[in-house]
Amino acid sequence: MTTAATECMIKLYEERHELEDYQAGVPRWCTGCGDNAILAAVQRLCRDEQLRPEKTVFVSGIGCSSRFPHYMKTYGFHGIHGRALPVAEGVKFARPDLHVFVNTGDGDCCSIGAAHWIHALRYNMNMTVFLHDNQIYGLTKMQASPTSPIGTKSNTTPRGSYLDALQPLSVTLGVQNVSFVAQTVDWIPELMYDIVKAAFHHKGLSFVRIVQRCPEWLPKLFDPFLHDPQRILLLNHEDGLSISPGLAKVYKNQERHDPSNINRAREIASANDPIPVGILYRNPDVPCYEDLRASTVLRTPELVRKGLENEFDKYTIWPQGMEPEAQATA
Amino acid sequence: MKPITRVNDFVVKFANVNGSGSASANALFARAVLRMGVPVAARNIFPSNIQGLPTWYEVRIVEEGWRGRRGGVDLMVAMNPETWTQDVAEIEPGGYLFYDSTRPLPESRLRSDITAIGMPITAICNAEYTDARQRQLFKNIVYLGALAALLSIEPAEVEKLLAEQYRGKEALLDANRKAFRMGFDYETAHGPVGLRIERRDKVGNRIFIDGNKAAALGAVYGGATLCAWYPITPSSSLAEGFIAQCRKLRIEPGTGKHRYAIVQAEDELSSIGMVIGGAWNGARSFTATSGPGISLMQEFIGLAYFAEIPAVLFDVQRGSPSTGMPTKTQQADILCCAYASHGDTKHVLLFPEDPKECFEMGAQAFDLADRLQTPIFVMLDLDMGMQDWLCEPLTWDDSHRMDQGKRMTSADLEAGKDFGRYLDVDGDGITYRTIPGTHPKRGAFFTRGTSKDRYARYTEDGSAYVDNMQRLLRKFETAKDYVPAPVVERAARPTRAGVIWYGSTGAPMQESLRALEKLGIHLDRMRVRAFPFADAVVDFIAEHDHVFVVEQNRDAQLRTLLVNECGIDPGRLVPVLHYDGNPLTARFITREIAEKAAVFNFKPMRKVAP
Ligand SMILES: Cc1ncc(C[n+]2csc(CCOP(=O)(O)OP(=O)(O)O)c2C)c(N)n1
Ligand code: SF4
Ligand SMILES: [Mg+2]
Numbered sequence: 001m002t003t004a005a006t007e008c009m010i011k012l013y014e015e016r017h018e019l020e021d022y023q024a025g026v027p028r029w030c031t032g033c034g035d036n037a038i039l040a041a042v043q044r045l046c047r048d049e050q051l052r053p054e055k056t057v058f059v060s061g062i063g064c065s066s067r068f069p070h071y072m073k074t075y076g077f078h079g080i081h082g083r084a085l086p087v088a089e090g091v092k093f094a095r096p097d098l099h100v101f102v103n104t105g106d107g108d109c110c111s112i113g114a115a116h117w118i119h120a121l122r123y124n125m126n127m128t129v130f131l132h133d134n135q136i137y138g139l140t141k142m143q144a145s146p147t148s149p150i151g152t153k154s155n156t157t158p159r160g161s162y163l164d165a166l167q168p169l170s171v172t173l174g175v176q177n178v179s180f181v182a183q184t185v186d187w188i189p190e191l192m193y194d195i196v197k198a199a200f201h202h203k204g205l206s207f208v209r210i211v212q213r214c215p216e217w218l219p220k221l222f223d224p225f226l227h228d229p230q231r232i233l234l235l236n237h238e239d240g241l242s243i244s245p246g247l248a249k250v251y252k253n254q255e256r257h258d259p260s261n262i263n264r265a266r267e268i269a270s271a272n273d274p275i276p277v278g279i280l281y282r283n284p285d286v287p288c289y290e291d292l293r294a295s296t297v298l299r300t301p302e303l304v305r306k307g308l309e310n311e312f313d314k315y316t317i318w319p320q321g322m323e324p325e326a327q328a329t330a
Numbered sequence: 331m332k333p334i335t336r337v338n339d340f341v342v343k344f345a346n347v348n349g350s351g352s353a354s355a356n357a358l359f360a361r362a363v364l365r366m367g368v369p370v371a372a373r374n375i376f377p378s379n380i381q382g383l384p385t386w387y388e389v390r391i392v393e394e395g396w397r398g399r400r401g402g403v404d405l406m407v408a409m410n411p412e413t414w415t416q417d418v419a420e421i422e423p424g425g426y427l428f429y430d431s432t433r434p435l436p437e438s439r440l441r442s443d444i445t446a447i448g449m450p451i452t453a454i455c456n457a458e459y460t461d462a463r464q465r466q467l468f469k470n471i472v473y474l475g476a477l478a479a480l481l482s483i484e485p486a487e488v489e490k491l492l493a494e495q496y497r498g499k500e501a502l503l504d505a506n507r508k509a510f511r512m513g514f515d516y517e518t519a520h521g522p523v524g525l526r527i528e529r530r531d532k533v534g535n536r537i538f539i540d541g542n543k544a545a546a547l548g549a550v551y552g553g554a555t556l557c558a559w560y561p562i563t564p565s566s567s568l569a570e571g572f573i574a575q576c577r578k579l580r581i582e583p584g585t586g587k588h589r590y591a592i593v594q595a596e597d598e599l600s601s602i603g604m605v606i607g608g609a610w611n612g613a614r615s616f617t618a619t620s621g622p623g624i625s626l627m628q629e630f631i632g633l634a635y636f637a638e639i640p641a642v643l644f645d646v647q648r649g650s651p652s653t654g655m656p657t658k659t660q661q662a663d664i665l666c667c668a669y670a671s672h673g674d675t676k677h678v679l680l681f682p683e684d685p686k687e688c689f690e691m692g693a694q695a696f697d698l699a700d701r702l703q704t705p706i707f708v709m710l711d712l713d714m715g716m717q718d719w720l721c722e723p724l725t726w727d728d729s730h731r732m733d734q735g736k737r738m739t740s741a742d743l744e745a746g747k748d749f750g751r752y753l754d755v756d757g758d759g760i761t762y763r764t765i766p767g768t769h770p771k772r773g774a775f776f777t778r779g780t781s782k783d784r785y786a787r788y789t790e791d792g793s794a795y796v797d798n799m800q801r802l803l804r805k806f807e808t809a810k811d812y813v814p815a816p817v818v819e820r821a822a823r824p825t826r827a828g829v830i831w832y833g834s835t836g837a838p839m840q841e842s843l844r845a846l847e848k849l850g851i852h853l854d855r856m857r858v859r860a861f862p863f864a865d866a867v868v869d870f871i872a873e874h875d876h877v878f879v880v881e882q883n884r885d886a887q888l889r890t891l892l893v894n895e896c897g898i899d900p901g902r903l904v905p906v907l908h909y910d911g912n913p914l915t916a917r918f919i920t921r922e923i924a925e926k927a928a929v930f931n932f933k934p935m936r937k938v939a940p
Contacts, residue, residue: 028379028382028383029380029381029382030349030380030381031381062653064380067379078653080622080653081622082597111560111597112560112597112598114596137561138380139379139380140561140563140566141380141566143561143566143594144594146596155566155570156569156573156592156594157594158573158574216349216380216381
């Protein structure tokens with residue numbers, strides 16, 4: 001059967017994706033796991049933005065959080081531990097037209113994958129990165145992670161972890177070319193959605209740290225923050241988040257923060273209590289690596305053929321006009 | 331169908347949901363059988379997920395003491411609705427199904443050739459407990475009580491175990507005892523089934539331990555003081571076991587100072603780097619990891635080989651390649667460890683067969699590393715590493731002194747002895763080293779991964795490079811004298827056929843050999859315990875027309891290593907391969923060997939049971 005071009009356009013136009021079109025199976029995370037909330041927000045984003053499932057890719061490493069792509073009815077790439085970002089970069093290089101998302105855990109990103117993290121920020125390719133930061137190794141059953149608060153008792157640190165937690169936002173904000181940094185918590189759906197959406201709309205690498213609960217291994221860690229809204233600091237600004245009146249009633253602890261102010265962003269990032277929630281930094285002017293590397297000349301087949309021929313000519317022993325027979329007749 | 335009747339020889343399998351608290355009740359079941367003097371082979375089958383997915387616990391009750399899986403199930407304790415169909419299908423004809431009958435099941439969901447025993451466990455627990463968590467947890471203890479009644483386990487043994495487990499927590503103990511009694515009394519009223527456990531004295535002084543814990547103890551006894559690692563299933567419990575032991579055994583009396591350092595590094599690359607740095611200083615250092623970690627460590631392993639730095643690596647192998655089947659077992663890292671890193675490299679591998687040897691080789695590896703100044707791989711796998719195995723008690727010879735290998739002492743240097751870090755003084759390929767701080771003026775040397783001469787000076791001179799590479803080969807020859815020798819056992823009758831295996835494959839092997847004998851197939855046997863292969867391995871193969879090589883990987887990796895390293899005609903080595911991730915069974919080995927033996931026509935064959 002053939003479809004006329006106009007009809008095809010109409011069909012495309014009419015095609016509407018519902019939430020189910022992005023949902024693949026029942027998530028196998030523990031009850032109350034913060035990853036469930038992240039999934040819900042991201043599926044909603046896909047629906048609201050009407051992302052074409054066949055042009056959307058979720059890339060992850062290994063960990064509970066890295067199971068995320070399993071539950072998205074889009075393309076998914078469950079890679080190896082710590083290496084989601086290089087894979088995502090490769091995808092983006094080859095197909096800049098795809099929507100690329102990355103799901104990574106605090107072990108995946110900040111421990112084994114730390115080198116890739118720094119360099120991904122430098123590349124600033126257009127993708128959205130979610131750091132599911134539960135401050136513990138979930139899948140391998142409770143070992144301390146670099147973001148575990150000092151004193152965390154775990155299977156590897158039975159007397160409490162020794163080092164101060166690494167603050168992923170501070171690290172991110174310290175890297176050249178950083179262009180979008182935000183933070184949210186898994187238990188305020190409205191903010192999670194707004195931030196995920198802002199991240200998606202930013203051109204460049206958007207880095208979203210999500211403070212994520214792991215009821216299995218650290219069941220009480222965030223209770224004080226859940227019970228006391230004052231221990232959440234909402235960042236509002238006309239260039240950042242605007243807080244709904246409903247939320248503002250509950251979360252009174254707010255700060256007006258201009259996301260272009262990187263110095264203030266760094267100060268905010270270094271505080272853990274209250275937990276800052278909002279857009280810490282945004283700079284739309286940082287170029288994306290894929291754009292920097294794009295050719296300025298239109299690559300016509302003729303141009304490519306000429307280039308190749310010139311290249312091959314370099315290796316000839318007898319340049320044109322210098323062949324033995326040509327010399328003999330000369 | 332006549333219901334199965336058997337005493338002390340059957341398989342019970344528990345089908346549970348991950349995270350439902352069943353693990354401890356199931357372990358209690360296995361221990362209660364052991365306390366009745368009857369050996370068990372027990373295995374957890376679990377997914378790579380924290381909660382919600384199915385898990386199984388398989389207990390083979392076996393008076394003969396076989397340690398492998400048997401295959402098939404005689405009694406299924408089906409507590410997971412999600413896997414019901416598959417679980418019911420797995421029961422042998424004439425077997426039994428124990429299930430929660432709170433909600434009545436249609437006939438169609440059962441089988442006519444098995445005996446179904448329903449017990450309204452949820453209803454009983456809901457009536458007894460109000461707390462949701464208790465309702466869930468005590469279900470497990472209630473079915474434990476029921477099974478004790480059905481299988482004639484002495485309730486006193488379970489109660490003793492409960493008392494040990496909840497010592498000092500009287501309230502918990504009482505609650506557990508009560509739940510156990512509820513289940514026991516309910517099923518006592520319904521009478522026992524055809525499967526029975528009778529008291530014997532077949533356990534003796536054997537212990538029930540997993541290989542990771544045993545290997546961790548081996549590291550303690552082997553004198554390890556530095557452990558750098560990165561969590562990965564199924565090796566994490568090895569490092570975690572070392573942490574637990576060191577906290578008890580390695581604290582300096584009086585000062586409370588730690589005599590050890592354990593670091594969860596940022597990844598495996600860093601781990602092996604730390605190990606190499608520590609070992610270079612003379613500290614006994616190790617890492618514990620699994621295949622993906624070994625892959626990451628490759629470049630460093632080459633450095634340790636070429637710069638000749640001791641290091642111990644415990645590789646607890648899992649289902650590969652890549653993330654593969656992280657909670658399943660395989661022996662598929664043999665080649666990747668034997669030849670780890672780029673260039674011409676070869677490494678010493680040790681193959682423990684059970685937790686007892688995990689302990690012994692775990693300790694011995696440190697002597698070998700210092701003696702041979704090279705990385706030593708201890709090759710465990712998930713099956714022996716994470717499952718409790720019944721094995722001989724761990725023993726230690728207190729007269730054993732650490733072999734620190736060849737070291738130049740301060741006195742040697744003072745006396746003006748010629749020190750060349752890579753100078754083969756004794757002709758065995760092993761050279762002398764110094765530890766930083768040995769002497770104020772002499773004996774310092776430069777460690778590098780680039781090529782060097784006998785005095786550790788940088789050189790790109792081809793003959794110096796070849797000289798060094800040849801010496802490394804000599805050293806590898808020397809290693810044959812130090813590594814654990816293969817274990818040979820002759821068949822009851824003279825035979826032209828043999829079988830070779832290593833590691834956890836030994837668990838079903840003895841049982842299979844017995845079955846093969848009954849079929850008239852007699853095989854000489856050799857258990858390989860290390861690479862490089864001793865000359866006895868080559869001799870063994872030479873003595874036989876055909877030698878089966880049984881292993882748990884797709885590509886016959888040990889066989890490849892034998893062919894490659896010993897110049898053996900591949901046609902003589904017949905691969906028997908099992909690699910679906912589950913521990914292999916005697917049934918499988920027997921069938922494979924019998925079929926292949928028929929082709930080779932070793933002897934007239936009788937028909938083999940499937
Ligand atoms: C090379 C390698 N090393 C180790 C592992 C084992 N491993 C799997 S997930 C994980 C850490 C998980 O923690 P995190 O990244 O915080 O994710 P979470 O499970 O908490 O979501 C580890 C160590 C692996 N798969 N590969
Ligand atoms: S272990 Fe923690 S992170 Fe993993 S699924 Fe459970 S709650 Fe979530
Ligand atoms: Mg984590």
